[in-house]
Amino acid sequence: MTNKNILVSAVGAVCLLILAFGSTSSAQETNNDAVVPFVLPESGPFKPEDIRIDNQKAITDWYRSAHADQAAEAFSRWDSDEGIRPACAVCHSGEGFRSYHGLDGSEPGIPTEPIPAGGVVDCGTCHNEGLRDIKEVLFPSGVHYPVVGAEAACMTCHQGRTAGTTVAAAIEGKDLDTADSSLRFINPHYATAAASWLGGYGGAGYHYEGREYSGLFWHARPVSSCNSCHEPHSLEVDFEPCQTCHQGETPQDIRVSRLSHDGSGNAAVGIAYDIRGNSETLIQMIKDYAESVTGQPIVYEGGQHPYFFNDANGDSVVDLAEGSPVAYDGWTPRLLRAAYNWKLVSSDPGNFAHNPDYTLELLYDSIEDLAGPLDIDMKETDILR
Numbered sequence: 102m103t104n105k106n107i108l109v110s111a112v113g114a115v116c117l118l119i120l121a122f123g124s125t126s127s128a129q130e131t132n133n134d135a136v137v138p139f140v141l142p143e144s145g146p147f148k149p150e151d152i153r154i155d156n157q158k159a160i161t162d163w164y165r166s167a168h169a170d171q172a173a174e175a176f177s178r179w180d181s182d183e184g185i186r187p188a189c190a191v192c193h194s195g196e197g198f199r200s201y202h203g204l205d206g207s208e209p210g211i212p213t214e215p216i217p218a219g220g221v222v223d224c225g226t227c228h229n230e231g232l233r234d235i236k237e238v239l240f241p242s243g244v245h246y247p248v249v250g251a252e253a254a255c256m257t258c259h260q261g262r263t264a265g266t267t268v269a270a271a272i273e274g275k276d277l278d279t280a281d282s283s284l285r286f287i288n289p290h291y292a293t294a295a296a297s298w299l300g301g302y303g304g305a306g307y308h309y310e311g312r313e314y315s316g317l318f319w320h321a322r323p324v325s326s327c328n329s330c331h332e333p334h335s336l337e338v339d340f341e342p343c344q345t346c347h348q349g350e351t352p353q354d355i356r357v358s359r360l361s362h363d364g365s366g367n368a369a370v371g372i373a374y375d376i377r378g379n380s381e382t383l384i385q386m387i388k389d390y391a392e393s394v395t396g397q398p399i400v401y402e403g404g405q406h407p408y409f410f411n412d413a414n415g416d417s418v419v420d421l422a423e424g425s426p427v428a429y430d431g432w433t434p435r436l437l438r439a440a441y442n443w444k445l446v447s448s449d450p451g452n453f454a455h456n457p458d459y460t461l462e463l464l465y466d467s468i469e470d471l472a473g474p475l476d477i478d479m480k481e482t483d484i485l486r
């Protein structure tokens with residue numbers, strides 16, 4: 102669908118909604134000229150009668166949010182394909198989501214056919230009578246997490262696509278420090294907020310033997326669900342309510358822990374900085390390990406699948422073979438599990454608010470695991486779990 106078509110159908114949609122369901126209160130508040138048109142996803146099925154449009158604000162906020170951004174890679178990637186692959190459509194289109202949960206009358210489960218491209222996270226994804234009946238959401242680890250209402254939606258799409266057990270199965274029985282060309286990078290996918298939030302209980306991270314992991318981040322009652330922090334349409338986090346209990350200018354400034362986790366000794370900045378510090382330490386150790394233990398330097402390129410590439414001459418530039426980047430093929434089990442945890446943590450920019458404890462544990466354990474072969478004494482780093 103071209104942008105022009107969006108606008109044309111959008112104007113029609115707004116007229117339809119305002120005429121059919123427009124509430125007088127919002128019409129009084131809002132100058133109709135200023136109303137941002139909203140996109141009716143071509144893929145439907147969109148049932149206005151399922152939604153009570155009490156105000157224009159929800160529509161406007163949603164329209165400006167990432168969920169409505171039809172041009173984003175997450176929605177436009179399939180535009181030139183026959184349709185969205187069923188396994189992908191569950192999270193990349195409202196229609197695929199409804200099919201997965203059987204909200205469209207189909208049998209629940211991965212859709213059986215490709216879903217038409219062009220869908221976004223439309224209104225009917227979260228405003229759907231059937232959501233009430235969804236009592237649990239299945240995570241990649243096999244955990245069934247009990248949900249209430251709209252939470253079912255967020256939990257389904259922001260759970261990532263892998264579990265620590267995916268990595269454990271891939272490396273099982275292999276020598277920890279021997280490169281194995283059958284190993285490939287395992288990508289946890291993106292925007293994995295719900296996976297962070299569930300922590301050790303959700304099992305998204307690779308869990309090292311003999312270690313315990315914090316479970317769900319209960320936090321505090323007023324901020325204990327996705328929508329209590331994120332406005333569900335704009336998706337933004339309003340900082341003001343946080344200030345009842347926390348200090349600082351932004352969420353990134355918040356700190357409760359009195360320990361400095363990243364070895365800096367600085368406990369005056371937000372916990373987000375400790376996480377960032379340990380993340381940087383870990384990716385550097387991943388590179389050092391690859392070079393000194395396997396003798397096959399590795400380079401990370403965030404914008405390109407599968408993210409880790411060969412770098413035979415160690416110049417930090419991805420190696421090419423006939424013009425194509427060469428995926429890293431020197432994985433040892435130890436390297437793979439550390440890189441997986443690092444990528445999982447990096448895939449959630451809100452990790453410090455979703456589950457700081459679990460995030461710090463995964464980083465610490467991965468750093469410690471690589472420290473051995475790199476001859477680094479953890480005590481000297483001052484890094485804490």
Ligand code: HEC
Pocket residue numbers: 174175178186188189190191192193257258259260261262290291292
């Ligand atoms: C469990 C839900 C889920 C499934 C299943 C899923 N994705 Fe995603 N995917 C997401 C979410 C959420 C994002 C949004 C990340 C962001 O951009 O914030 C995303 C983002 C992406 C992106 C954009 C990455 C970027 O850099 O912006 C691509 C490409 C993608 N997914 C491909 C796929 C493919 C291909 C499949 C099927 C093989 C798939 N996804 C299955 C949830 C899912």
Ligand code: HEC
Pocket residue numbers: 139152153154155156158159160163164168222223224225226227228251254328333334
């Ligand atoms: C990602 C999920 C999601 C999507 C997509 C979504 N909503 Fe909502 N919406 C919610 C949730 C959750 C609430 C309840 C908010 C609350 O209780 O505070 C809500 C509340 C509302 C309300 C009540 C007033 C308000 O703002 O709280 C209206 C009206 C509304 N939505 C309309 C829409 C329309 C129209 C669309 C599409 C343009 C849409 N919503 C898309 C999740 C969503």
Ligand code: HEC
Pocket residue numbers: 166167168169170173174175191192193194195198222226227251252254255256257258259292327328331333336337
């Ligand atoms: C059908 C799948 C789906 C559902 C349901 C869903 N999301 Fe998303 N969400 C996505 C995708 C895909 C993206 C990335 C979109 C993009 O790149 O434009 C995203 C992006 C986001 C973002 C990132 C915004 C930004 O500025 O980058 C937040 C925050 C978010 N979602 C929160 C939520 C919350 C809270 C809920 C539940 C009320 C929810 N999502 C429900 C698929 C979903």
Ligand code: HEC
Pocket residue numbers: 255256259292293294295298320324325326327328329330331338352353449450451452454455
């Ligand atoms: C305690 C409040 C809180 C809760 C609960 C919470 N979030 Fe967040 N979330 C944040 C903060 C803070 C950020 C960082 C973004 C920022 O600084 O504005 C964030 C970031 C995100 C992002 C990344 C946005 C981006 O810019 O790429 C996504 C996606 C997201 N949250 C989804 C969710 C989902 C889904 C849930 C429920 C499982 C959830 N969040 C629960 C506070 C929260």
Ligand code: HEC
Pocket residue numbers: 320321322323324330338339340342343344345346347352355356357358372453454457458
């Ligand atoms: C009712 C009080 C309360 C509110 C409101 C609240 N928090 Fe918290 N927050 C806490 C408590 C208590 C902890 C410590 C929890 C723990 O460690 O188990 C905490 C911990 C945190 C941490 C981790 C700090 C660290 O050093 O580990 C972050 C980040 C955070 N909150 C972010 C937020 C954000 C963002 C908001 C607003 C969207 C928010 N909080 C609102 C009470 C609150």
